[in-house]
Amino acid sequence: MKKLDRKLAMKIANLTARGRYDEVVNILSQFENGGRGTWGYFAEKFIPFLKDRSTPAPFTIFAKGNSKLPFYAFSNLPIVNCPGAGECAKWCYSLKAWRYPAAFMRQVQNTILVREQSEQLTEAWNKLPANRDVRLYVDGDFDSIETMKYWFARMEDRKDLKVYGYSKSWKLFIEYNDSGAEFPANYVLNMSSGSRYENIGPIRAAMAALPITRGNFVAVNVPGDSSNKTIREAAKSMGMTKVFICPGKCGECIKAQGENVHACGSADRMKDFNVVLPIH
Numbered sequence: 001m002k003k004l005d006r007k008l009a010m011k012i013a014n015l016t017a018r019g020r021y022d023e024v025v026n027i028l029s030q031f032e033n034g035g036r037g038t039w040g041y042f043a044e045k046f047i048p049f050l051k052d053r054s055t056p057a058p059f060t061i062f063a064k065g066n067s068k069l070p071f072y073a074f075s076n077l078p079i080v081n082c083p084g085a086g087e088c089a090k091w092c093y094s095l096k097a098w099r100y101p102a103a104f105m106r107q108v109q110n111t112i113l114v115r116e117q118s119e120q121l122t123e124a125w126n127k128l129p130a131n132r133d134v135r136l137y138v139d140g141d142f143d144s145i146e147t148m149k150y151w152f153a154r155m156e157d158r159k160d161l162k163v164y165g166y167s168k169s170w171k172l173f174i175e176y177n178d179s180g181a182e183f184p185a186n187y188v189l190n191m192s193s194g195s196r197y198e199n200i201g202p203i204r205a206a207m208a209a210l211p212i213t214r215g216n217f218v219a220v221n222v223p224g225d226s227s228n229k230t231i232r233e234a235a236k237s238m239g240m241t242k243v244f245i246c247p248g249k250c251g252e253c254i255k256a257q258g259e260n261v262h263a264c265g266s267a268d269r270m271k272d273f274n275v276v277l278p279i280h
Contacts, residue, residue, distance in 0.1 A: 002032055004039055009098045010079070016108050017080035019115070021050045024108070042101040049109065053116060059106040061113065061124040062134070070251040071133040076110040076140035083143060084168035088194025088219075094139035107139055114143070117150050125154050133265060134163045135250075142169045148176055155184035164188040164265035166217050168195035170207045183212045188267045190217040190275065215242075215272045217264060222278040235276045244270065246277040 004012075008027065015023045025047055033040035045058045062072045078094035079085060085092075097103040113121040128134065142148045155163055163186055167173070170191070177183070189212045197203040207213060220234045228245050235243045247253050250262045254269065263270045 002034065002039065004031075004098070004101070004104065006095070006098065009104060012108065013077045013080045013111075016077060016111050017115075021112070025050050037101075039101045042105050046105045046109070050112075053112060053118065057109055057113065057118075057120050057124075059102060059109050061110060061121060062128060063106075063138075065251075069135065069138070071135050072128055073135040073138045074110065075107055075138040076114055077107045078139050078141075081111060081114075081140040081143040082168060083172070084141065084170055084195045084197060086168070086194055086196030086198065088168065088192070091194075091219075097139060111140070114147055114150070117146075122154065125158065128158070128161060130160050132161060133251075133262070134161050136163055136165045137167075141167050142172055145172055145175060148172055149181075152176075152181075152184050152187070155187055159184075159186055162186055162188075162265060164190070164214075164262075166190045166192035166264070168192050168197075170195055170197045170203055173210060174203065174206050177206075177210055183210070187212050188265050189213050190215065190264050193218040212267075214264065214267045214270060216240075216274045217246075218274055218276045220276050220278055226278040231276060231278055234278075235274060240274040240276070242273045244273045244275050246275050248277070 012024050012027060015021075028043035028047055028050075031040035031043040032038075033044055035041060049055050049058050062074055065071045065073065075094070078092050079089060082089075097107070112118070136151060142151070155161065163184075167189060173189070189210065191204075191207055191213060193216065218235070218238075218240070220231060220238065222230050222234050231245050232243055244263055246263070250264070253263050254261055254266065261269075263273065263275050
């Protein structure tokens with residue numbers, strides 16, 4: 001076998017979520033190592049970790065920023081880690097990364113690290129440079145209250161980091177809040193569209209009232225061209241009033257005190273704005 005198709009990738013994702021790592025090893029062992037960059041090359045790199053999770057994680061845990069996302073970022077597997085997924089599962093952007101072996105296997109690796117609350121994950125977090133922005137998650141989501149508690153504890157440990165993210169796991173946030181637990185002050189949440197809960201009024205209202213919630217991040221269906229005018233009109237037709245169109249590059253969408261900052265992490269300046277982009 002030379003390449004992973006979407007169906008087999010989803011099978012690996014489901015097996016990983018259920019902790020059936022031996023079966024994942026059996027699948028990955030079928031890939032032919034055709035040299036650096038091939039599925040077989042990365043499979044051989046990954047299999048020792050799947051067999052023994054005490055060995056060093058073979059892929060970078062936190063990805064360092066690029067021109068589009070100039071922050072440190074964490075991802076794990078989409079769909080299987082997204083208990084709040086609704087309509088978004090039909091057009092999930094994260095599945096596009098499954099074309100690339102390193103990206104897919106990093107998502108598998110990080111899913112395991114999170115579910116086992118691995119010391120390697122904690123160490124990688126503690127080694128992040130001081131006073132940086134961190135996006136949690138790019139792909140995937142909070143899969144459980146236990147995972148949420150883990151990450152919020154890490155944020156309390158590193159109050160210098162400015163953490164933000166998007167989530168559809170709204171019931172988990174409400175459950176966490178109702179337990180009386182406090183949210184870390186250095187976390188900003190964007191309510192991501194496509195959640196199975198987004199049309200349930202009481203749940204949406206409870207989410208909007210959380211102290212960590214900045215506002216909505218909405219993917220709009222734009223017929224024809226995707227000019228800013230068309231996107232804005234589509235957003236307003238959905239009842240949105242405060243609209244900010246995502247320019248596609250995080251970190252330089254707005255200016256504050258002469259510095260480029262990002263709307264999704266700006267809890268004060270962009271409070272209650274609908275940050276929108278077209279479904280693509």
